[in-house]
């Protein structure tokens with residue numbers, strides 16, 4: 662027959678282990694969510710990158726079209742120049758051709774610049790695509806990890822719960838109502854070891870009388886509400 666302190670010590674161990682397992686079960690979905698958010702963030706960045714590239718292509722096309730229009734206009738002016746009726750008309754047309762040629766030279770520089778940016782944005786978009794893929798791979802990995810671990814953890818949880826319930830049956834019925842209330846409120850923290858005559862949860866020192874009672878096997882709740890027990894190392898002192 663185990664002493665009350667031994668029973669409580671093993672019950673506490675089981676409860677702490679159960680809490681660890683339950684915490685780990687709860688952590689899985691949280692990790693998945695973190696990765697999922699990361700994928701969404703990368704996808705949004707890719708979307709922005711695509712828009713930027715598209716706009717830049719439109720801009721380059723517009724400038725190209727403008728260049729072609731101006732070139733046609735210059736060709737037209739050259740035809741008119743050949744049939745100019747007066748010196749005055751000839752001078753005006755020559756001036757227009759010079760101005761349009763100058764404008765086209767500026768346009769050509771702008772087109773070159775726009776196309777360089779198109780190339781750059783294309784590279785950036787590829788990089789953004791890579792990052793999405795990487796984030797998706799990481800998400801898949803973590804989902805697989807969580808799914809692989811879950812059955813084992815659930816099994817441990819079930820088995821530990823059963824063990825806790827079994828040990829609880831050894832507790833005297835008169836303390837059960839208070840024990841249940843405490844366990845409801847504090848979970849795995851409902852029990853507290855006493856070390857060096859101090860409750861390890863609230864650090865209140867026990868009187869010599871209390872220590873004698875504890876050692877004699879009496880079940881005592883601390884002023885902090887927890888059910889106290891003496892770990893094996895303390896029972897001999």
Ligand SMILES: [Zn+2]
Nearest residue numbers: 860863883885
């Ligand atoms: Zn206490």
